[in-house]
Amino acid sequence: MRLDTQLKNIRSFSYKKMHLDKTGHGFDHIQRVVNMSEQLLKYENADNLVTLSAAYLHDVADDKLSDDPAALEEEMRTFLQKNSLTTAQITKIILITQNLSFSKSLESDRLELSLEGKIVQDADRLDAIGAIGITRAIYYGGAHAEKIYDPAILPRQTMTKKEYRDLSQETIINHFYEKLLKIKDMLNTETAKRIAESRQQVMLSFLDSFKREWNAEK
Ligand code: ADP
Ligand code: NI
Structure with missing residues (x-):
């Protein structure tokens, strides 16, 4: 075939x-x-x-x-x-x-991915950051009835598999600090790392505007 x-x-x-x-x-x-x-x-x-x-x-x-x-x-x-x-x-x-x-x-006992796996993992992760990543996080958060933001709920530092799946204490904004902003340092290929740079800036700029608007800054 x-x-x-x-x-x-x-x-x-x-x-x-x-x-x-x-x-x-x-x-x-x-x-x-x-x-x-x-x-x-x-x-x-x-x-x-x-x-x-x-x-x-x-x-x-x-x-x-x-x-x-x-x-x-x-x-x-x-x-x-x-x-x-x-x-x-x-x-x-x-x-x-x-x-x-x-x-x-x-x-901890994770397996080293093949080169083909590393490529797909990078492509999957790049789709979770930048403008598309912001949109998907909001979409996912809405579908799972997460709060948009709550300054009293701090981002979780440890992220075991179980904690990652527990959405009761999750907010959409915290998801950026717990996962999305870390993705750029978890990529495998040089090409993906380069693509991630501008997408990281898009997220940082979004979070900065979000906080300023949340606090009624003029
Ligand atoms: P994938 O399996 O494609 O790697 P996930 O299932 O972890 O991704 O997530 C799917 C999408 O939903 C991603 O864009 C991710 O950032 C977003 N997402 C996952 N968990 C949360 C969460 N708790 N709050 C907001 N967005 C989330
Ligand atoms: Ni995927």
Whole structure:
């Protein structure tokens, strides 16, 4: 099977699984991660099919989005086999989807990602910062009934997986201090680090304006 046919089929599979998500993981997020992965691939000597497949599939079996991630993973595996990907390619893709997330990267026994995984992780993280990142944080916060801001709730310093998922004491603005502003120092590739610089400025400028307006500054 031709590579473009394989990718077209993987794109449709991902679309079917993701397009109904209303918490910031919709297919628009997936397509941006694929597009950014394509940009990063230009500067890295990585396997294009593995990288782009993992980009399309990285959120499909997320345990935040599904009650049965193991079943979705199995479905993914069978689907990739039907599309003539080799066992080695499938293993690499699934391993990436299992180890990409921010909460996974906080675990002490985390696995070193392959170059393809590092590219998709960078693309996924770049989509959480800058103007798109601000929009997604507000969208997610609204969907989870978070407060916009509360100066009495301080950003959490420690971030275990459990704490990261406990939204009862979370505010949208704190999410920037707990996660989004730290992303620029967690990127793998030089290209992503460069792209992150201007996106960081966009967030800092937003937070600065937000606080000044909150305090009724003229
Ligand atoms: P992904 O799985 O794509 O890496 P997440 O599931 O962690 O990302 O988050 C999806 C989007 O929602 C991101 O843009 C992230 O910044 C935002 N988000 C996650 N948790 C919160 C939160 N507690 N408050 C506001 N935004 C959040
Ligand atoms: Ni994602």
